[in-house]
Amino acid sequence: MNEDHEHRHDHHHDHGQDNSGAHAPHPTQPDDVSLPGRYEVMILAMRDLLIEKGVVTADQIRRGFEVLDSWQPSRGAQIVARAWTDPSFKKRLLEDGNAAVADFGITMGETKLTVVENTDTVQNVIVCTLCSCYPRAVLGLPPDWYRSKSYRSRVVVEPRQVLKELGTDLPDDITIRVHDSLADLRYLVIPRRPDATEGWSEMRLASIVSRDCMIGVANPKVLANE
Amino acid sequence: MTPRLAPGDRVQVVLTNPPGHRRTPFYIRGKQGVIERACGEFANPEELGHGFDGLPKKQLYRVRFRQKDLWANYRGGEYDTVDVDVYEHWLTPLPVLAGR
Amino acid sequence: MKSDDLKFTSAREPGRGYHDIGGLDYGTVDANVTEARPWEKLSVVLGNAIGRSGTKLICVDEVRRSREEMGEQLYNELGYFERGIEATRRLLVEKGIIEESELEERMAQIAAQIAENGR
Numbered sequence: 001m002n003e004d005h006e007h008r009h010d011h012h013h014d015h016g017q018d019n020s021g022a023h024a025p026h027p028t029q030p031d032d033v034s035l036p037g038r039y040e041v042m043i044l045a046m047r048d049l050l051i052e053k054g055v056v057t058a059d060q061i062r063r064g065f066e067v068l069d070s071w072q073p074s075r076g077a078q079i080v081a082r083a084w085t086d087p088s089f090k091k092r093l094l095e096d097g098n099a100a101v102a103d104f105g106i107t108m109g110e111t112k113l114t115v116v117e118n119t120d121t122v123q124n125v126i127v128c129t130l131c132s133c134y135p136r137a138v139l140g141l142p143p144d145w146y147r148s149k150s151y152r153s154r155v156v157v158e159p160r161q162v163l164k165e166l167g168t169d170l171p172d173d174i175t176i177r178v179h180d181s182l183a184d185l186r187y188l189v190i191p192r193r194p195d196a197t198e199g200w201s202e203m204r205l206a207s208i209v210s211r212d213c214m215i216g217v218a219n220p221k222v223l224a225n226e
Numbered sequence: 227m228t229p230r231l232a233p234g235d236r237v238q239v240v241l242t243n244p245p246g247h248r249r250t251p252f253y254i255r256g257k258q259g260v261i262e263r264a265c266g267e268f269a270n271p272e273e274l275g276h277g278f279d280g281l282p283k284k285q286l287y288r289v290r291f292r293q294k295d296l297w298a299n300y301r302g303g304e305y306d307t308v309d310v311d312v313y314e315h316w317l318t319p320l321p322v323l324a325g326r
Numbered sequence: 327m328k329s330d331d332l333k334f335t336s337a338r339e340p341g342r343g344y345h346d347i348g349g350l351d352y353g354t355v356d357a358n359v360t361e362a363r364p365w366e367k368l369s370v371v372l373g374n375a376i377g378r379s380g381t382k383l384i385c386v387d388e389v390r391r392s393r394e395e396m397g398e399q400l401y402n403e404l405g406y407f408e409r410g411i412e413a414t415r416r417l418l419v420e421k422g423i424i425e426e427s428e429l430e431e432r433m434a435q436i437a438a439q440i441a442e443n444g445r
Contacts, residue, residue, distance in 0.1 A: 042415060151355050
């Protein structure tokens with residue numbers, strides 16, 4: 001079971017005064033009728049207070065959601081597909097990731113996109129053991145397992161076993177290189193391009209590059225009927 | 227500023243467990259590794275974490291550790307490594323090995 | 327040195343922060359993936375809005391430091407997004423940007439509203 005479980009507390013208080021202040025609509029899921037936990041309520045209250053205090057605006061929040069929605073693994077897949085087909089792009093990507101992904105309109109902000117390449121002898125695997133740093137702009141939010149204490153604690157010491165738990169069996173003769181990203185570098189793995197993809201378009205190539213491949217815990221697969 | 231350490235330089239991570247915000251993980255403290263590359267200068271997160279400006283900037287290095295040097299019972303590949311982003315003030319250069 | 331004397335340290339090894347878990351064994355990795363809920367996404371958006379890429383009220387290093395000070399029990403009880411929210415709360419209170427009591431008051435109001443009207 002994912003140990004990142006959520007505490008659920010019942011909050012039933014007497015009605016206090018009406019909240020008649022500026023009250024931006026809460027982000028909702030129409031079919032979610034579960035009781036909110038303490039931290040769901042907390043982040044809503046924090047947002048409302050910060051807006052009222054003029055620290056942030058509702059518009060900033062709204063635009064922030066749009067930015068967050070633009071962070072998707074499909075972006076990373078496009079980058080990988082281009083690196084696979086365009087050697088000069090790959091060279092630029094490896095030398096200066098931020099500059100190269102600007103071709104796609106992607107900005108990394110304060111962090112430095114650092115791209116590492118799998119070879120036929122080396123598999124790169126990314127982790128942040130201290131918290132869960134992750135290249136969100138090109139991969140979206142990190143998956144539950146990446147954020148888990150299990151992954152953070154064990155992938156640096158038994159990477160092969162951890163990859164197996166995530167569904168990937170690596171041959172014994174592959175060297176595993178784990179990257180613990182603890183500073184302002186954010187890592188992206190270019191997986192090896194499968195031989196069976198000769199002549200494929202960038203779009204078709206991107207379709208086999210999953211998020212897990214770009215973290216380094218999986219490798220792209222070409223299905224028999226593709 | 228030119229980095230003081232170059233790729234291939236052997237280094238030892240300072241063995242200390244100070245309080246406060248640190249980004250050098252426990253598992254590499256006191257261990258030996260090799261500079262893989264210099265990564266540029268950044269404001270010191272140990273100071274930023276406590277509200278200071280973190281200046282002057284410090285050089286960040288990617289340090290490569292052999293897994294077998296980190297863990298007594300490592301059961302994986304002979305050449306498996308962990309690369310960790312470490313700030314310069316946590317690294318002590320080691321003497322060049324004879325014959326290099 | 328008793329480990330509960332120093333909130334930042336873990337019970338396992340003196341001097342190892344409880345967040346500093348590389349090399350320890352927290353069990354089998356659960357490969358199951360869930361979509362972040364709207365309030366979890368809000369925590370990311372709000373964090374960005376007041377951080378370095380926004381109004382620069384706080385910085386990510388301070389949030390991390392705050393997370394490393396909440397104590398081992400809380401750190402182990404809370405989920406990923408909850409830890410981020412708790413760390414941010416502590417930081418905002420520390421900096422005098424919000425008061426603990428006004429936050430709790432607003433939380434009570436919001437919880438009551440959701441209980442009555444849904445989300």
